[in-house]
Amino acid sequence: MKILVVLKQVPDSTTNVKIRPDGEDIERAGVKMVVDPFAEFAIEQAVLLKEKRSDVESVTALVAGPAKAAEALRTALAVGADDGIHIQDDVFDGLDELQVAAALAAVIKEGGYDLVFRGKQEIDLDSGALGPALAEALDWPHVGAVTEFALAEDGKSFVAGRRVEGAEEKVEVPLPALVTCEKGLCEMRYPSLPNLMKAKRKPVKAMTTAEVAGFAELTASVGGSKLHQFAPPPERPPGRILQGEAEETAKELVKLLREEAKAI
Amino acid sequence: MTNDILVFVEQRDDKAHPGALQCVAPAKALAAKAGGKVVACIIGDNMDNVVAAVEQTGVDQIIKISDPALKLYSALRYRTALTAAIEKADPRVVLMATTFMGRDLAPRVAMRAKGAVANDVVELDFTGSNELDVVRPLYNGKASCHVVFPADKLAVATVRPNTFAAPTGSGAASEDLPFAPAAGDDRIDVKECAKTGGDVKDVTEADIIVSGGRALKSEDNFKIIYELAEVLDAAVGASRAACDAGYQPHSRQVGLTGKTVTPKLYIACGISGAIQHLAGMRGSKVIVAVNSDPEAPLFGVADYGIVDDVFKVVPALKEEIIRLNG
Numbered sequence: 001m002k003i004l005v006v007l008k009q010v011p012d013s014t015t016n017v018k019i020r021p022d023g024e025d026i027e028r029a030g031v032k033m034v035v036d037p038f039a040e041f042a043i044e045q046a047v048l049l050k051e052k053r054s055d056v057e058s059v060t061a062l063v064a065g066p067a068k069a070a071e072a073l074r075t076a077l078a079v080g081a082d083d084g085i086h087i088q089d090d091v092f093d094g095l096d097e098l099q100v101a102a103a104l105a106a107v108i109k110e111g112g113y114d115l116v117f118r119g120k121q122e123i124d125l126d127s128g129a130l131g132p133a134l135a136e137a138l139d140w141p142h143v144g145a146v147t148e149f150a151l152a153e154d155g156k157s158f159v160a161g162r163r164v165e166g167a168e169e170k171v172e173v174p175l176p177a178l179v180t181c182e183k184g185l186c187e188m189r190y191p192s193l194p195n196l197m198k199a200k201r202k203p204v205k206a207m208t209t210a211e212v213a214g215f216a217e218l219t220a221s222v223g224g225s226k227l228h229q230f231a232p233p234p235e236r237p238p239g240r241i242l243q244g245e246a247e248e249t250a251k252e253l254v255k256l257l258r259e260e261a262k263a264i
Numbered sequence: 265m266t267n268d269i270l271v272f273v274e275q276r277d278d279k280a281h282p283g284a285l286q287c288v289a290p291a292k293a294l295a296a297k298a299g300g301k302v303v304a305c306i307i308g309d310n311m312d313n314v315v316a317a318v319e320q321t322g323v324d325q326i327i328k329i330s331d332p333a334l335k336l337y338s339a340l341r342y343r344t345a346l347t348a349a350i351e352k353a354d355p356r357v358v359l360m361a362t363t364f365m366g367r368d369l370a371p372r373v374a375m376r377a378k379g380a381v382a383n384d385v386v387e388l389d390f391t392g393s394n395e396l397d398v399v400r401p402l403y404n405g406k407a408s409c410h411v412v413f414p415a416d417k418l419a420v421a422t423v424r425p426n427t428f429a430a431p432t433g434s435g436a437a438s439e440d441l442p443f444a445p446a447a448g449d450d451r452i453d454v455k456e457c458a459k460t461g462g463d464v465k466d467v468t469e470a471d472i473i474v475s476g477g478r479a480l481k482s483e484d485n486f487k488i489i490y491e492l493a494e495v496l497d498a499a500v501g502a503s504r505a506a507c508d509a510g511y512q513p514h515s516r517q518v519g520l521t522g523k524t525v526t527p528k529l530y531i532a533c534g535i536s537g538a539i540q541h542l543a544g545m546r547g548s549k550v551i552v553a554v555n556s557d558p559e560a561p562l563f564g565v566a567d568y569g570i571v572d573d574v575f576k577v578v579p580a581l582k583e584e585i586i587r588l589n590g
Contacts, residue, residue, distance in 0.1 A: 164457075
């Protein structure tokens with residue numbers, strides 16, 4: 001069984017987001033980039049399977065993005081992935097998630113993977129469209145926002161648990177399949193210094209979109225949405241602080257929520 | 265391609281998701297601008313109540329795909345069913361609520377229909393050159409941006425719940441579309457679907473959320489949060505710190521690695537308001553902060569604040585609401 005983890009590199013969650021003067025993106029200079037927190041769960045889950053199961057042949061980490069995105073691969077390799085694929089091309093900056101999914105599907109078909117892990121969402125775009133779109137492009141089943149994962153003895157299927165609004169589901173799916181990982185599934189181990197050193201010797205295949213079969217047609221056939229006019233969030237008017245004993249402030253708050261805010 | 269707007273009405277157990285009915289409002293505005301009509305698509309099994317609820321929003325047409333195989337959500341069966349409705353109605357735009365199901369389904373359907381997708385949008389309009397132009401928050405609510413769809417492709421968007429109010433009206437014509445599964449649709453087999461949280465609502469489906477933080481100090485003390493939530497018919501949420509400390513399960517966590525919520529009222533009790541928490545709730549309509557620390561960052565986004573001990577204020581709020589409810 002060959003496992004693939006599709007990573008994303010994102011600005012650290014504590015980044016002070018500034019908008020570029022032309023409004024077409026955020027300021028990226030000097031922003032600390034990290035592996036997306038949801039992708040961390042995906043890496044760990046893949047590595048856990050490899051450690052437990054003799055039928056897992058390899059865990060490959062893939063990232064599509066600029067030169068700097070190679071750092072995300074290093075993290076995955078240090079945690080236990082065997083090798084990496086870096087599709088490095090500036091053209092990705094102008095593609096939307098469906099176009100990226102269409103291109104990645106071609107790479108995944110070529111690589112013959114059986115199981116693909118991805119984060120539930122990415123903390124930069126807050127979208128999460130890539131995972132399900134990738135599964136559709138492959139015509140694979142997917143299970144989204146998984147918090148439990150158990151591979152069957154024979155390695156031909158798995159049972160995944162997930163929390164949907166107000167319910168817990170157990171879903172059984174045959175391979176090949178795609179899984180998006182939610183908090184609670186596992187926590188990524190800390191990459192140790194020796195393992196970070198070892199990761200430097202693990203193979204990373206660098207490729208461009210020219211090596212993706214049918215790239216131009218695939219990305220023209222679907223998607224094509226464009227992000228523009230980035231803006232800071234609307235300012236909330238300053239709030240009102242209520243003073244006094246708890247009984248009084250509680251009374252006043254309930255009155256305001258009823259009569260002014262009309263929220264209850 | 266027609267100028268029609270299709271709304272996928274998410275339902276479970278014959279109950280329409282409120283966020284899905286709210287989608288009819290922007291759908292009507294877009295249809296009026298484009299000169300098309302609003303078509304609702306309902307997918308499931310035994311959906312009389314959902315049909316009635318959708319009729320009351322005043323859509324022009326309802327496509328109902330009812331089949332025992334569609335009783336529980338499956339990404340494959342639902343994408344096949346919704347794609348069939350899209351082929352039938354041939355709309356310009358498909359809207360659905362930003363929910364677990366919406367985020368799971370919209371990208372698949374957009375890919376299958378060779379369209380484009382944007383999640384969690386809060387404004388929708390057509391540009392002068394007839395492209396769908398939406399606004400969505402990103403970077404954990406620290407920024408927003410416009411997403412412009414190509415004019416020649418189907419646009420699929422999930423709409424943030426509680427951004428619009430569900431409209432009222434009448435006059436829908438309903439028609440049944442039989443479910444024709446695609447090859448391999450049975451690959452997703454839902455073995456079990458158990459309700460969680462007992463009688464307490466889930467944070468993603470409540471109009472009001474009462475959330476507790478580390479200041480509650482124990483799981484037992486969360487009792488006061490649950491009591492206030494009960495009198496408000498609210499869901500209970502918690503900060504990451506409270507969940508990591510074991511006071512509440514992670515399924516109740518609001519924030520960056522938890523749930524993103526946009527209720528009509530969010531009452532944060534003893535939550536300082538780390539940036540990761542704000543990311544999950546700053547889109548709420550009205551925010552209340554109760555905290556003994558006047559420097560708590562949550563006061564920066566709150567509409568109303570009480571700087572006081574949660575153990576005094578929260579029970580007092582409960583008593584006041586009980587008193588008014590008689």
